[in-house]
Amino acid sequence: MEQDNKKILVVDDTELNRELLCRRLLRRGYHVEEGVGGQDALSKTSSHDYDLILLDIMMPDLDGISVLKQLRQDTKHVDLPVIMISARAEKELIDKAMEAGANDYITKPIQFNDALEKIEQAIRN
Numbered sequence: 001m002e003q004d005n006k007k008i009l010v011v012d013d014t015e016l017n018r019e020l021l022c023r024r025l026l027r028r029g030y031h032v033e034e035g036v037g038g039q040d041a042l043s044k045t046s047s048h049d050y051d052l053i054l055l056d057i058m059m060p061d062l063d064g065i066s067v068l069k070q071l072r073q074d075t076k077h078v079d080l081p082v083i084m085i086s087a088r089a090e091k092e093l094i095d096k097a098m099e100a101g102a103n104d105y106i107t108k109p110i111q112f113n114d115a116l117e118k119i120e121q122a123i124r125n
Helices: 017-028 038-047 066-075 090-101 111-124
Strands: 006-009 031-035 052-056 082-086 105-107
Touching: 006 017, 017 031, 017 082, 017 105, 017 111, 031 038, 038 052, 052 066, 052 111, 066 082, 066 090, 082 090, 082 111, 090 105, 105 111
Parallel strands: 006 031, 006 052, 052 082, 082 105
Antiparallel strands: none
């Protein structure tokens, strides 16, 4: 797969989580930008194009599911692949994310090889 032209927005309010994920994605050849919260994610997606968003659910300013719902209401982003990330793995939360329009769901701590498969699949589809 040609990752060199694929751009991913990694949104998480925890700096260490963003740094670790971004570093691994950069090593795989992806272009990566960081978002520090929900409002930042909406701001960045309004002015930049991405091939995928990795979006944390639990953030203090605007939670990931609210961000996802807003993205899905915008015709520009209705088909943008979004993978939700959370330390919580309850079926109800996963269902809520998928109903809001998530393409997939990754639980923390992130198993990078599994996450990479989901990322590549979401970008391909």
